[in-house]
Amino acid sequence: MKNPFVFGKVVSGEKFINREAEQKRLMNNISSQINTIIISPRRWGKSSLVMKVAQRLQKNDSKIKFCFIDLFNIRTEEEFYNQFAKELLRISFSKLEERLESAKRFFKQLTPKFQIGIDSSTDFSISFLWDEVKKTPDEILNLPELICNEKQINIMVCLDEFQNIEFFNNPSAFQKKMRAHWQYHKNAVYCLYGSKRHLMTQLFENKSMPFYKFGDVMFLKKIEEEYWVKFITSNFKKTKKLINESIALQIAKDMENHPYFVQQLSYNVWANTEQSCTAKEYRESLDTLLAQQTILFQREVEALTNPQINFLKALCENVAQLSAAETLRKYGLGTSANVNRIKQSLVNKEIIDISSDGIEFLDPLFKLWFSSIYMS
Ligand SMILES: Nc1ncnc2c1ncn2[C@@H]1O[C@H](COP(=O)(O)OP(=O)(O)O)[C@@H](O)[C@H]1O
């Protein structure tokens, strides 16, 4: 039987669950020409959400096009412009000749250079003279709106892993350029999303930053356990296996409703189940998963200081007042200023996440492993 669980890839179609309110919000923003910023830690479902909405809208409306650019592999401003222009031309014009001709129309100050591979429909790229673009990036940054106007369409430009612009030489000058052009666009709309909550929040919620008030900022949450229980039990059923609701609920609870990890553990349990999942199969699957990660987790802990480890212990014990004198003493955390430094470095190491809901481990498996080592 085919594995019904997906992790580590964007989920779409019927594999995508819940997020009705978020889908609606994003769709409303798009139809009202409001830009959207989506923020959550890695693997909570940002890319999947945007893709799902794109699929839904494109099905009913041929006048809207989506341009996806993942900044994960883009390390310089120059690469960004090349990729941006290429993707926009690619999604807007299907034939190679059209792309070349339109480039001539749109780029008058800049000199685009094309590289065309064997399969010209996919294997095509464009580059510019960096000295030219550095002076006037206007024609590239305005390209979405120019294409929209010419073709009487709307384009949603989706920039994934947006926080990666931090790697560029001068991120703040680059942000200013983007903002200065995009704020005048009427038919192109932007969706910028990324992980590293702290950085993303800085970019969009800090008054002194160029992207302040650029659009609707959406903090994506995890998916609630009731949806996971339905999802897990029905996926087992579809593939002629059985799991009861209480074990399904246990999976969601142990993985703290984290979309990626719920799916990963569900897969392990599913693969380890012959016909009907019992508590024994569940325990084995979880233990196997933890064992697979042990070396990684050990390495992670080796890179921590004692106060950092102590802070995580306090977190495991759900201590509410982490900076209270009593806590500082009991866990050997030093001063409360010290606690702030500990938090910051654990955030930078992507071990914890601080949100309005409180502080939590980013990786629920690491939390389980850490508790089993340090708390027993
Ligand atoms: N709506 C959803 N329904 C089911 N699984 C999901 C959903 N959103 C995310 N996931 C799970 O989380 C994983 C990571 O999702 P992804 O969209 O890549 O997150 P992000 O872009 O935030 O890093 C997916 O591979 C899938 O296992």
Ligand SMILES: [Mg+2]
């Ligand atoms: Mg993503």
